[in-house]
Amino acid sequence: MSNILVVDDDTNILEVIRTRLEANGYYVEMQSDPLDALECIKEREFDVIVSDIRMPQIDGMEFLRRVQRLRWDVPVIMLTAYGTIPSAVEAMKHGAFHYLTKPFDGKHLVMEIEEALEERGRRREPAAGKIGKYFPGVYGVSPKMKALYPLLERIIESDSTVLIQGESGTGKELMAQMIHYNGGRKDKRIVVMDCGATPGSLIESELFGHAKGSFTNATESRMGLFEMAHKGTLFLDEISSLPLDLQTRLLRVLQSGQIKRVGDNVMRKVDVRVLGATNLDLKEQVRKGEFRLDLYYRLAVLRVDLPPLRERREDIPLLADYFLQTFARRMRKDPLQWGDGVMEALSASDWPGNIRELKNIIEAAVVFSEGGTLSMEALEWAGFSEEESQQFLLPGLAGLKPAEFSLPEYLERQERALILTALQENNWVQKDAAEQLGISPRVLCYKIKKLKIDTASTPI
Ligand SMILES: Nc1ncnc2c1ncn2[C@@H]1O[C@H](COP(=O)(O)OP(=O)(O)OP(=O)(O)O)[C@@H](O)[C@H]1O
Numbered sequence: 001m002s003n004i005l006v007v008d009d010d011t012n013i014l015e016v017i018r019t020r021l022e023a024n025g026y027y028v029e030m031q032s033d034p035l036d037a038l039e040c041i042k043e044r045e046f047d048v049i050v051s052d053i054r055m056p057q058i059d060g061m062e063f064l065r066r067v068q069r070l071r072w073d074v075p076v077i078m079l080t081a082y083g084t085i086p087s088a089v090e091a092m093k094h095g096a097f098h099y100l101t102k103p104f105d106g107k108h109l110v111m112e113i114e115e116a117l118e119e120r121g122r123r124r125e126p127a128a129g130k131i132g133k134y135f136p137g138v139y140g141v142s143p144k145m146k147a148l149y150p151l152l153e154r155i156i157e158s159d160s161t162v163l164i165q166g167e168s169g170t171g172k173e174l175m176a177q178m179i180h181y182n183g184g185r186k187d188k189r190i191v192v193m194d195c196g197a198t199p200g201s202l203i204e205s206e207l208f209g210h211a212k213g214s215f216t217n218a219t220e221s222r223m224g225l226f227e228m229a230h231k232g233t234l235f236l237d238e239i240s241s242l243p244l245d246l247q248t249r250l251l252r253v254l255q256s257g258q259i260k261r262v263g264d265n266v267m268r269k270v271d272v273r274v275l276g277a278t279n280l281d282l283k284e285q286v287r288k289g290e291f292r293l294d295l296y297y298r299l300a301v302l303r304v305d306l307p308p309l310r311e312r313r314e315d316i317p318l319l320a321d322y323f324l325q326t327f328a329r330r331m332r333k334d335p336l337q338w339g340d341g342v343m344e345a346l347s348a349s350d351w352p353g354n355i356r357e358l359k360n361i362i363e364a365a366v367v368f369s370e371g372g373t374l375s376m377e378a379l380e381w382a383g384f385s386e387e388e389s390q391q392f393l394l395p396g397l398a399g400l401k402p403a404e405f406s407l408p409e410y411l412e413r414q415e416r417a418l419i420l421t422a423l424q425e426n427n428w429v430q431k432d433a434a435e436q437l438g439i440s441p442r443v444l445c446y447k448i449k450k451l452k453i454d455t456a457s458t459p460i
């Protein structure tokens with residue numbers, strides 16, 4: 001029996017709908033508060049959701065967005081009073097399945113639900129699989145991503161080590177999180193170690209911990225990341241940077257399931273699933289003698305090769321839309337639309353920095369967007385150029401006409417874009433961003449306030 005959730009603050013309407021749907025053989029659950037409804041959606045599966053568009057707690061659009069974040073594959077039918085049709089149309093643009101204008105004929109509602117159930121069947125095709133449902137960010141409809149799904153489902157169910165390979169910015173870390181948060185260890189931690197960013201001499205004690213007095217600064221004994229990740233997952237990013245001697249130690253740990261803190265003699269049992277990532281071809285590193293073959297085999301029991309964005313162009317519109325709406329929301333703008341030619345330009349680009357580059361460009365372009373549209377100009381101001389070979393220009397200097405902006409306005413936009421980029425590149429650590437920009441942290445802090453830059457933004 002199909003499970004339908006109906007959300008409306010008007011309990012009379014709820015009753016009418018319930019009677020009708022039950023008479024047609026559906027199981028119906030009703031909620032008058034959308035926030036309660038979201039809690040139910042987290043806990044239970046529904047086949048179709050029917051929701052009013054105007055509700056006092058949160059409006060139907062916001063409700064729709066939150067539902068989509070939780071369950072992308074459940075069709076949502078919106079109910080609208082005569083005056084709110086424009087918002088219903090807007091809701092359709094953002095993925096609502098359909099809308100009905102109140103008062104509506106019960107027969108129509110049943111017909112819509114039938115259609116929505118069919119649609120749900122299509123959305124749940126094995127190729128799209130569970131992946132999208134679990135983790136709305138990592139979707140893809142391109143043949144290369146679809147080909148990965150059956151493998152990913154097996155990876156999620158298993159407990160073996162996994163090697164994730166892909167160019168920079170293809171989503172390796174996100175993939176590691178997806179694997180962790182959907183697998184059997186999801187209630188425990190995923191601990192991340194960036195082997196590329198940690199000096200070789202420190203990696204050993206970071207990973208395995210150390211005993212008191214084992215080296216000059218070891219005033220206390222300390223637990224390493226392996227122990228912290230006990231019963232959970234350890235994500236070793238840039239694993240190709242691991243020095244050879246540590247590769248040997250890591251292999252031993254993987255084989256024995258035991259670690260020894262530096263300067264200690266006690267063997268400690270650890271139960272950790274290891275996921276490794278690299279943007280180099282690890283096999284090639286093996287050939288060059290820089291990576292141990294036996295460790296390679298041990299790690300690559302399961303291997304995910306994330307395709308570069310240029311080999312999965314079909315996914316660019318999906319990802320771009322996702323980033324557009326996410327950043328619009330975060331910058332408290334109304335939902336944005338794509339201007340003429342923008343999606344074509346985005347889809348045609350080669351994206352050497354892959355998804356990260358696409359995401360950063362869209363974030364900056366959202367800052368420049370005006371009047372509910374993200375135009376080609378905004379994209380160019382954000383630093384996008386259709387000519388890969390174009391030399392480095394301050395974003396926006398190309399093709400700008402003086403009449404479009406006053407000089408101070410233009411400079412302010414440039415300043416904002418540069419600051420935003422520096423903050424992003426430095427993980428929002430203002431001190432580091434200030435250094436990169438060649439200004440003092442105090443001046444940066446002042447500018448952030450003046451330009452109203454939202455520092456609550458963090459990477460998605
Ligand atoms: N499928 C996706 N949906 C939404 N966002 C994504 C997706 N894949 C990647 N991203 C975003 O793109 C950025 C880069 O992803 P991530 O850090 O996982 O890449 P990476 O392969 O680890 O890159 P690097 O090799 O540079 O470390 C992140 O901000 C991430 O949130």
Ligand SMILES: [Mg+2]
Pocket residue numbers: 172173237
């Ligand atoms: Mg990474």
